[in-house]
Amino acid sequence: MEAITVGLLLPSKVFKSIGTLLGRSILISRGDEMNIEQWRSKVKRMFPEYVVPAEVALSVVHQLCIADITNPFGLVFIDVPSSGKTTVLNFFADLEDLVYATDKFTPASFVSHASEKKHEELKKIDLLPRIKNKVFLVRDFAPIFGMRDDDLLKTMGILTRVFDGEGLVTDSGLYGSRGYKGEYLFMFLGASTPISPRVWKVMSGFGSRLYFFNMNTPDKNHVELARQLKSNYSFKEKELKCRKYTKELCKETFRGIKKINWDREKDNEQLLEEIAIVSQLVASLRGTIYVWKSEGRREANHTAPLIEKPDRINQALYNLARGHAIVCGRTRLADIDIGYVIQVALSSGPLERVKLFNLLIAHDGQLETQTIMDSLGFSRPTSLNLMEMLKHLKLVKEIIEDIPGLGKKPGRTETRIKLKKRYAWFISERFKTLKNLPQGQI
Numbered sequence: 001m002e003a004i005t006v007g008l009l010l011p012s013k014v015f016k017s018i019g020t021l022l023g024r025s026i027l028i029s030r031g032d033e034m035n036i037e038q039w040r041s042k043v044k045r046m047f048p049e050y051v052v053p054a055e056v057a058l059s060v061v062h063q064l065c066i067a068d069i070t071n072p073f074g075l076v077f078i079d080v081p082s083s084g085k086t087t088v089l090n091f092f093a094d095l096e097d098l099v100y101a102t103d104k105f106t107p108a109s110f111v112s113h114a115s116e117k118k119h120e121e122l123k124k125i126d127l128l129p130r131i132k133n134k135v136f137l138v139r140d141f142a143p144i145f146g147m148r149d150d151d152l153l154k155t156m157g158i159l160t161r162v163f164d165g166e167g168l169v170t171d172s173g174l175y176g177s178r179g180y181k182g183e184y185l186f187m188f189l190g191a192s193t194p195i196s197p198r199v200w201k202v203m204s205g206f207g208s209r210l211y212f213f214n215m216n217t218p219d220k221n222h223v224e225l226a227r228q229l230k231s232n233y234s235f236k237e238k239e240l241k242c243r244k245y246t247k248e249l250c251k252e253t254f255r256g257i258k259k260i261n262w263d264r265e266k267d268n269e270q271l272l273e274e275i276a277i278v279s280q281l282v283a284s285l286r287g288t289i290y291v292w293k294s295e296g297r298r299e300a301n302h303t304a305p306l307i308e309k310p311d312r313i314n315q316a317l318y319n320l321a322r323g324h325a326i327v328c329g330r331t332r333l334a335d336i337d338i339g340y341v342i343q344v345a346l347s348s349g350p351l352e353r354v355k356l357f358n359l360l361i362a363h364d365g366q367l368e369t370q371t372i373m374d375s376l377g378f379s380r381p382t383s384l385n386l387m388e389m390l391k392h393l394k395l396v397k398e399i400i401e402d403i404p405g406l407g408k409k410p411g412r413t414e415t416r417i418k419l420k421k422r423y424a425w426f427i428s429e430r431f432k433t434l435k436n437l438p439q440g441q442i
Contacts, residue, residue, distance in 0.1 A: 033252055034248040034249045035249075036328050039245050039248075039249045040055070040441055042242075042245045043091075043245060046233070046239075046241055047238060047242060049084065050088050050242075052439065052441070053084075053088050054091050055327065056324075056343060057089070057092065058323075058327045059323040060187050060323060061092065061098070061187060061189075062324070063320070064133065064135070064187060065253060065323075066326065067260060068261070069322075071164070071315070071319070072163045072185060072209075073187055073319060074209055074210040075190070075210075075212070075344070076141055076192050076212050077190070077191045078194055078195065078213065078347065079194070079214065085192075086140075086191055089137055089191055090139075090239055090243060091242045091243055092135065092243075092250075093137070094247045095135070095251075099134060099135045099137050100130055100137065101138075102138055102139075104138075104140065105127065107144075107159060110127045110128045110158065111126055111168050111179045111180065112125050112126050112127075132184050132185065135186070136186050137190070138190040140190075141190035142192040142193050145195055145196070145199045152202050156203060158170075160209055162184075163188075165184055165186075166184065167180040168180060203286075204286055204287065204288040204306065204308070208283070213347045214351075214354075260326070267332070271333045271335070272318070274338050274430075275314065275318050275321060275341060278317060279310040279345075280310045280422075281357075281395075281423065281426070282317075282345050284307055287306060287307035288305065289304075289305040289306070290302060302388070302392050305394070317341045317345065320340070320344060321340070324341075325337050335434060336438070338434050340438055346435075352382075353389065355376055356386050357390070360390075360396070361419070361426045361427050361431075364427050365419030365423075365426070366416065367417055369387065369414050369415045384415060387399060391417065394420065395419070396420060397418045397420055399417055
């Protein structure tokens, strides 16, 4: 699509002409279409617990509007079965010209070498050209994460290349070299049950291509479940209404609109620095390290940590923030955009590490072993192991052992960790404000 430059404000989705307000270029709208505030209100009436995750998904989708975004962004919703992951994805299922949805796929389908097809027929079934400039929606990504290690390693290698946005060329003995070169931009939305530690270890070797959002759907008591059965709308009726609202919100944005030239020079420097420090956190949380204790030794052994440079993560989270700004009708970053970046960042690491880090910042950057055990239900060996990991991943200061008087029992000593000064921002009032902004929208 051809690119155009727009000004500070995109007040809605149907653009008629360009006007001037206080010397700033704006786009004038018809004024009777769905906007983000109306969408939030309507979705909240149907599924209040899904408003924030669905808005994160909207932020992924709207990255397709920005001219300088050339890298795909992948977001996977994580939670236990029946927690609403698929329902949120289904909000986008009716965007026929924008979304390519499937319930299952194999990485080999991006560029096919199917022996039962003639060479000239393969282009018709290749997945990569079909998702170009679209949102690739996969309702169940768990089978990919459930592969054996060797198969997962091969799969992640293919996905890594596809998520570079530069096409994919593969070779086989049957057809030789086939594939696609050039810009193959798409956005990805998926869902999965919680990811095992072994999968994180495999993914860490390929750099950050996928990001995650822990749904953390609250449990309902028996009264709430009973009330749910008396609702005026069935579950499916509510989902269909949210599909309609989402389609109305998105349809005008993507109806023949020319891509937007985002003016990076006018981005707020503080907000960019906040995205950067969040990116550094994600890189450390996703680092690979093996910690173990040898018999008879008090000190733990560990491998050298493998921590990705944060540059790619920094760009991806910046793109996500800009996508959210477009959703809200803006072409400048605002605090709320960083709030949604934080929501994704604090889900995009191994679950136990994320839980421990969240607990750490909730306790002003200092934790003892007993507090971890009481709050997270981890055993003492697991707690000590995780504390040791955060130390070697350069998130916390050295572990101070044998601190008298901290244990629950008289005379027991404890192990303490403290957040490093470089991450002190995560215990600041500013961080707490930004983190809570998305919830404030509902």
